[in-house]
Amino acid sequence: MIRIPKNLFALLLLCFITQLTQAQDTIVPKLIWAVNKVDLGTVLEEQGPQVAEFEFTHTQDSLFYIETVVTDCGCTTVEYTQDTLVVGESGTLQVSFDPSSGAGFFSRMIVVKGNLQGVQDTLYIEGNAIPRASDPEGTYRTRKGDLGFRLEKINVGEVFTNVPKLKEVEVYNFGDTPFYKDSLQFIGPEYIQVAQLTDSIMPNDRGLLQVAYDGAMKNDLGYFEDQVSLTWKDSTGFIALNVLADVFEYYAPFSKDDLNQVPQLVIEPREIDLKTIKSTSIQQKEVMLTNKGRQVLEIKKVQGNCDCLRLEMPKTTLDPGESMVLKLVFDPVGRKGIDQRNIYVFSNDPVNPVQLFLLKSRVE
Known part of the structure; x- marks a missing residue:
């Protein structure tokens, strides 16, 4: 076993305590912003400058004031609270955007630096600027x-x-x-x-x-x-x-650990090619729907992109591991040339709530 001399051990301990104290000292006061991004929406040029307001609260013991504010575009100007704030006091920062500076979607960044070490926050404004129409x-x-x-x-x-x-x-x-x-x-x-x-x-x-x-x-x-x-x-x-x-349908995010616990829809095949068919020949095909998850799968809707499709299935729920047949009936009457039908399956599979499979053909 390697022995560390006492004086060296004491020096190492002193260094560790010093670093720990410095690490604690770097925990600086923070600003709490009500929001850090404002969407101005659609802005017409003739509406003139649009103002976004950000409110912040100083939550720590040290006195605070905004030292500098930097923007990434000359199209924005900023006004802000210049008072020194104590704990619990609030201030505002107003960003004015000139829509005549450009056209289309914009996203502008504002960097706020405080007098305290480590206080540097980033804010954003965005929207869609539309210039006057000359014609x-x-x-x-x-x-x-x-x-x-x-x-x-x-x-x-x-x-x-x-x-x-x-x-x-x-x-x-x-x-x-x-x-x-x-x-x-x-x-x-x-x-x-x-x-x-x-x-x-x-x-x-x-x-x-x-x-x-x-x-x-x-x-x-x-x-x-x-x-x-x-x-x-x-x-x-x-x-x-x-x-x-x-x-x-909206599904809230969930952890990776729960991935195998939720319903999982698998469609086979994902593409059916009927090759060359006659416009007078009604086609029938089958697609297999399988629930490979560990919870009940609900088929909420099956929708094709044409009245020429009829979609039939025996039920709307599948237990874990269960499968069923989705029957497709395609009537190509009145069609000619390369044809592609899109079929959408809506389910409670939170990873893939909407899945697409294709029905292709060449109609003579």
Whole structure:
């Protein structure tokens, strides 16, 4: 056994105690931010600078003040509390973003450095900046009454059942009458709501509408197209809007250790090639659905992308280790050439809640 001299041992012990004391000394006061990221949403150039506010609280014993704030773009300016704060006191930091600085999605970083060692926090603002249209007629090609839209339909995109999805829509007023926020009236399904964000949409100017889609209230899964109607008091007629959405079940994250405990859907095969078929020949095929997990699997919905498909299965639940046959009936009448059908299976498999398999053919 190797013996350490007493004086060397004492020196090593002293070094260890010194390092431990220094490590304890580096535990510096922290700032608690209410949020560290603000989404400004869609910002029109003519709306001018947009302000995001961040609130923080000083929670430690030492006196604190903001020493410097650095941003990554000249498009932002910052104002902040410059007072010295004691424990429990709060302050604010306001970031002003100029939407005329660029176009499209933006994400700006703000670094806040305090007077205390180790206090350096990073904040973010993001959104979508839209410049003025130099040619309104060419930009807003879809006309619905006096309002012009960039696209024929409003695509909300992916909607999950845990929180409503918000979509901001830019519109242009080609008419002679203003559209006021408090005059908007909406008719549509309860899971879709439409509001006007800008107080007014003046003639030859533009504004913003907001579509809110509640996936939980929809109480169904898959791809949907709904129609809603808008009108404003003292205006004539209704404006019909088509809203598109893909609704998915939300599953909260879980630990890796639980991976083998949850339902697991396996589809075999994932692709069926019918080769060359005649348009008068109805095709029937089978796909095997298996639950390889340790909890009951629920098949919530099976959806094809065509009325030419009929999908049949004997039940909607599978015990662990159980399998069943999903029957596909494809009627190619009226079709010609290369054809691909997408079939989506929605289940309570939290890892793959939506799975796709394909049905291919060449129709003569």
